[in-house]
Amino acid sequence: RNGEMKIDAPLGPFMLTAKADRIEIYPGDVVVLADYKTGASPSSKQVISGLSPQLTLEAAIALDGGFPGITAFSIGELLYVELKGGAVAGSAKAIDFKDQTPDAEAMAAKAGLARFIAALPLCLGGVVAHDVSAPLLALTDRDLLGVKVVGDDAIPPRTREHLALN
Numbered sequence: 001r002n003g004e005m006k007i008d009a010p011l012g013p014f015m016l017t018a019k020a021d022r023i024e025i026y027p028g029d030v031v032v033l034a035d036y037k038t039g040a041s042p043s044s045k046q047v048i049s050g051l052s053p054q055l056t057l058e059a060a061i062a063l064d065g066g067f068p069g070i071t072a073f074s075i076g077e078l079l080y081v082e083l084k085g086g087a088v089a090g091s092a093k094a095i096d097f098k099d100q101t102p103d104a105e106a107m108a109a110k111a112g113l114a115r116f117i118a119a120l121p122l123c124l125g126g127v128v129a130h131d132v133s134a135p136l137l138a139l140t141d142r143d144l145l146g147v148k149v150v151g152d153d154a155i156p157p158r159t160r161e162h163l164a165l166n
Helices: 044-049 054-063 102-125 141-145 157-163
Strands: 002-007 014-019 022-024 030-037 074-083 090-094 127-129 146-149
Touching: 002 054, 002 102, 014 054, 030 054, 054 074, 054 102, 074 102
Parallel strands: 030 074
Antiparallel strands: 002 014, 022 030, 074 090, 127 146
16 A cells, blocks of 8 residues: 655755555554565564665554555554565564554654655755764764755765756
8 A cells, every 4th residue: 555744854854755565454544564585584683774665654554544545553562574575474573662552763763754855955055974873763862963964066076967966
């Protein structure tokens, strides 16, 4: 099922779209989201850190009412279904959020994406320097305040063309 969520941004609305592999609805409008994987699925640590934000952002879309015909008052669980095709066709692996709820992690992922989008205008006049080994959605306010913008002249011509900064 396709869903979307609008995030207000300095350059205008940003539309996040997603296609959920499986949405289960339980009494009380509690929603469980599942993502099918034919290979290895991300670890809970990768999801919590923001390195693998797919399911948490799908949960944010669900909580925002972004999946048509689905009302989600709460996210009961986020899980990966690993499809193996062997004697046991697959297995479900729930994300362990430790001390947090799926709802809280969904809102944290949405807030992280909103901070990232808000920083994008800095890219218009130069290159944003960011440690690429750090998770994209785990940017903190300190990271955004410490962004270094390099002037247009310092950008190699191929990069300028790629970024359409000419």
